[in-house]
Amino acid sequence: MRKIVAMPGDGIGKVVLKEAIRLLDAAGFKAEYVHGDIGWDFWCSEGNALPQRTIDLLEKHKIGLFGAITSKPKDDAVKELAPELQDKGLVYFSPIVGLRQHFNLDICIRPCKSFTGNPLNFIRKDGKGGYEEPEVNAVIFRQNTEGMYGGIEWTNPPKVVRDALETHPKMKSFKDVPSEEMAISTRIVTKKATERIIRSAFEYAKTFGYKNVTICEKPNVLRETSGMFLKLGRQIAKEYPGIQLWDTNIDAQMMWLTKNPEDYGCVVAENMFGDIISDGFAGLIGGLGFACSANIGKEVAVFEPTHGSAPKYEKLDPSIVNPIAMFMSACMMLDHIGEKEISGKINKAIAKVIEEGKYKTYDMMKLRGGPDVFAKGACTTQQMTDAVIEKL
Numbered sequence: 060m061r062k063i064v065a066m067p068g069d070g071i072g073k074v075v076l077k078e079a080i081r082l083l084d085a086a087g088f089k090a091e092y093v094h095g096d097i098g099w100d101f102w103c104s105e106g107n108a109l110p111q112r113t114i115d116l117l118e119k120h121k122i123g124l125f126g127a128i129t130s131k132p133k134d135d136a137v138k139e140l141a142p143e144l145q146d147k148g149l150v151y152f153s154p155i156v157g158l159r160q161h162f163n164l165d166i167c168i169r170p171c172k173s174f175t176g177n178p179l180n181f182i183r184k185d186g187k188g189g190y191e192e193p194e195v196n197a198v199i200f201r202q203n204t205e206g207m208y209g210g211i212e213w214t215n216p217p218k219v220v221r222d223a224l225e226t227h228p229k230m231k232s233f234k235d236v237p238s239e240e241m242a243i244s245t246r247i248v249t250k251k252a253t254e255r256i257i258r259s260a261f262e263y264a265k266t267f268g269y270k271n272v273t274i275c276e277k278p279n280v281l282r283e284t285s286g287m288f289l290k291l292g293r294q295i296a297k298e299y300p301g302i303q304l305w306d307t308n309i310d311a312q313m314m315w316l317t318k319n320p321e322d323y324g325c326v327v328a329e330n331m332f333g334d335i336i337s338d339g340f341a342g343l344i345g346g347l348g349f350a351c352s353a354n355i356g357k358e359v360a361v362f363e364p365t366h367g368s369a370p371k372y373e374k375l376d377p378s379i380v381n382p383i384a385m386f387m388s389a390c391m392m393l394d395h396i397g398e399k400e401i402s403g404k405i406n407k408a409i410a411k412v413i414e415e416g417k418y419k420t421y422d423m424m425k426l427r428g429g430p431d432v433f434a435k436g437a438c439t440t441q442q443m444t445d446a447v448i449e450k451l
């Protein structure tokens with residue numbers, strides 16, 4: 060039987076992953092879930108939020124379903140370590156970022172698709188006294204391992220770094236700034252990784268019938284890195300004659316989100332721009348409760364909702380949080396491993412529950428989260444799962 064590494068992590072990650080597995084079982088997906096330790100508890104007890112045994116499990120089984128983890132600022136993290144681990148100079152590192160880097164999960168896919176009847180869908184005035192609700196169906200391809208989040212940065216850069224930078228004519232404007240007063244983050248973009256993310260967007264567009272691929276960068280200012288994106292985009296586009304290549308600047312794209320979001324199909328960007336643009340699109344289709352994602356490498360792939368562990372709500376029982384982002388992440392996993400029929404069935408069931416509108420989690424009712432949301436008509440996380448299972 061197929062084995063899936065289930066990594067619930069922290070807080071509501073534990074809640075939504077459990078519900079997703081319940082749904083997958085009900086939908087007839089036959090798999091064995093192997094538990095993978097990850098998250099805050101393991102940082103506190105072992106000094107490592109991503110134990111080697113979890114890496115080994117993923118190495119072996121290749122496919123992971125991940126809930127969410129909790130991260131805390133450096134000093135707070137050290138304070139929560141087991142007494143015997145304190146003063147060992149351990150440094151907390153986000154285990155999901157660790158997974159992406161360890162397995163080179165360089166392709167991040169974040170679909171943002173509006174469900175008919177979702178009360179959180181974006182609406183805009185139609186200019187005739189009414190409003191219109193554009194159907195958003197965009198899929199963001201975010202380069203997941205390099206660019207602005209590559210982690211190559213300094214405060215008070217070492218002399219060799221400073222000296223190397225001084226060879227650039229534009230450094231003249233910083234010549235009087237002491238290194239101690241300088242912070243530098245790099246944005247390294249490489250040809251192979253850029254080609255991979257652009258090509259995966261085109262392949263996805265071809266497979267799922269999207270009519271355009273947009274390179275969303277800023278080549279007029281970031282001439283080298285965004286420039287490479289655009290240049291490679293133009294080359295690769297030639298291999299896909301049926302799909303249009305568009306290019307937009309990240310800043311203008313944020314404005315067009317509210318003007319014409321329905322026009323965009325697949326959108327490709329570097330790590331940070333992809334992070335920004337995917338949150339932007341997610342806001343149009345219901346926010347964190349609906350935002351799913353895949354992290355795909357050459358061998359290993361990990362599927363996760365984009366939300367975090369929502370510590371405010373982790374202790375609420377029954378749980379109030381929306382499991383749909385996790386469900387849709389599980390559907391992306393099914394698509395990835397070729398179980399398109401089951402994922403189609405689950406997606407349709409989710410769509411029916413939303414359209415019917417009988418079951419809504421607190422976020423879908425625009426309520427403030429808390430134990431009182433049920434009295435106001437919100438359903439529990441488990442009731443939402445039951446409702447979807449009922450529609451399968």
Ligand code: NAI
Nearest residue numbers: 127128129130155347348365366367368369370380381422
């Ligand atoms: P968050 O995503 O946990 O929560 C942000 C807001 O959205 C909160 O009001 C939360 O209650 C709500 N929310 C989140 N998921 C929801 C759901 N499924 N249904 C309904 N409402 C939902 O982000 P926040 O508060 O910034 O971070 C909390 C912790 O999560 C931090 O420790 C952070 O480092 C971590 N985090 C982990 C991520 C991951 O595991 N990939 C991603 C983002 C944050």
Ligand code: MG
Nearest residue numbers: 334335338365
């Ligand atoms: Mg983000």
